[in-house]
Amino acid sequence: MSFPVSQPASALDVLDVVIVGAGPAGAAAVIEAERAGLSAVCIDKAHFPRDKCCGDGLTAGALRHLDALGLDPANVPSWKVVNDVIVGGPDRKLVTFPLPRDNGQFAAITRRSELDAALVDLARKQGCEIREGIALDRLVSHPEHVELHLSDGSVLRSRFLVAADGMWSPTRKMLGLGLPNYRGDWHAFRQYFVDVGDKAANDLYVWFEPDLLPGYVWSFPLADGTANVGFGIQRDTGHKIQDMKDLWPDILARPHIREVLGPNAKPESPHKAWPIPARLGEVTTSHGRVLFVGDAAAATDPMTGEGIGQAIETGRLAIESINRGLDPTNVRRHYDDTLRKGMIKDHGLAGALSSVLGTKLGATWSVRIAGLTGWTRRNFARWLFEDYPRAVLGTPKRWTKDLFTSPGAYEKSSTET
Numbered sequence: 001m002s003f004p005v006s007q008p009a010s011a012l013d014v015l016d017v018v019i020v021g022a023g024p025a026g027a028a029a030v031i032e033a034e035r036a037g038l039s040a041v042c043i044d045k046a047h048f049p050r051d052k053c054c055g056d057g058l059t060a061g062a063l064r065h066l067d068a069l070g071l072d073p074a075n076v077p078s079w080k081v082v083n084d085v086i087v088g089g090p091d092r093k094l095v096t097f098p099l100p101r102d103n104g105q106f107a108a109i110t111r112r113s114e115l116d117a118a119l120v121d122l123a124r125k126q127g128c129e130i131r132e133g134i135a136l137d138r139l140v141s142h143p144e145h146v147e148l149h150l151s152d153g154s155v156l157r158s159r160f161l162v163a164a165d166g167m168w169s170p171t172r173k174m175l176g177l178g179l180p181n182y183r184g185d186w187h188a189f190r191q192y193f194v195d196v197g198d199k200a201a202n203d204l205y206v207w208f209e210p211d212l213l214p215g216y217v218w219s220f221p222l223a224d225g226t227a228n229v230g231f232g233i234q235r236d237t238g239h240k241i242q243d244m245k246d247l248w249p250d251i252l253a254r255p256h257i258r259e260v261l262g263p264n265a266k267p268e269s270p271h272k273a274w275p276i277p278a279r280l281g282e283v284t285t286s287h288g289r290v291l292f293v294g295d296a297a298a299a300t301d302p303m304t305g306e307g308i309g310q311a312i313e314t315g316r317l318a319i320e321s322i323n324r325g326l327d328p329t330n331v332r333r334h335y336d337d338t339l340r341k342g343m344i345k346d347h348g349l350a351g352a353l354s355s356v357l358g359t360k361l362g363a364t365w366s367v368r369i370a371g372l373t374g375w376t377r378r379n380f381a382r383w384l385f386e387d388y389p390r391a392v393l394g395t396p397k398r399w400t401k402d403l404f405t406s407p408g409a410y411e412k413s414s415t416e417t
Helices: 024-035 060-069 112-125 170-174 198-202 241-253 255-261 308-322 328-341 343-356 360-370 374-384 411-416
Strands: 015-020 040-044 084-088 094-098 130-132 136-141 146-150 155-163 186-194 204-207 216-221 227-234 272-276 290-292
Touching (some): 015 024, 015 146, 015 308, 024 040, 024 060, 024 112, 060 308, 084 374, 094 360, 112 130, 136 170, 155 170, 170 290, 186 241, 198 216, 198 227, 198 255, 204 255, 241 255, 290 328, 308 328, 308 343, 343 360
Parallel strands (some): 084 204, 155 290
Antiparallel strands (some): 084 094, 136 146, 186 272, 216 227
């Protein structure tokens, strides 16, 4: 069911939905709203393109969502398809985990500045209204709608609001749902490198360093011959967050990491660090006529720190829920129940596995066991990159016959090329 729309969104007294934030979650939401025939406006305080600190990795789950939204990888210059995941355990032994070939894309890397701008462009091409450089200043809840006072002096009224405005969501704070003293569950640190060697330019590496567990170091290749290199650590697990800058030169100097980067690798730009929220199921995901998505819902994977796929999925799910009708109770129930039956279960398992990876012995044996046979290597890579639900054993309704053999994203374009 969709709401009747008889005039342009800009002329309506009350919109169906306003989306605050035009990152992947917000862009996905406004695209789905337009497709559903809902009157919608998306606002963002930034102007695109803009950089977003990120590891830049796209899992199979993220790729399938991007494919469904209609994003063409050709419009993202740095897009690099990855076929193998090379993992180093604390014992320094490398194991190569292959992803399927000639069956679509299962992992890719792209600069977030390009990806986010491409999604905004895609949304506009599909007829969506996105207003850049405009922030939400004040939010007033009414029985039948929410009222948004914006930084340009305008006022929007909407039946529903999708808050895609990040970890420190202003929307959440305005509703009195802020998380006092919250600093994120993960902290990540990244830097782009140029003149990297062949390994860093072509292969995806993850190292479980003994002193960073359950964190890890990564080197992700980009199509322009550069690499996104960084590391992530969980809060309160050894290193202090403020020590990350001092730790970085030591990590880059480690021989096994330097060997992958190559002797001529040098920084393209200054390093950046950012906190990552990963406590979906512990924070409020809906309130009144507001649904929280992406980082505003703390939807990042608690084991890997990956959040693009989760952001897009929650953005799409929010509109699916809103499109069910006018009753905010039913909308909230559908949204929260769907999260609880799927993503929250997956994140619960991922959190438990993260504790296993938190010890040298656990991380070493996890990598070794995953690399025992060709079947385990293939399926560990697919599972790691969310090719099928993490907690599928606990959610039998999500079993399908092709669970372990389903194609990746962009299958048609992959077979054509």
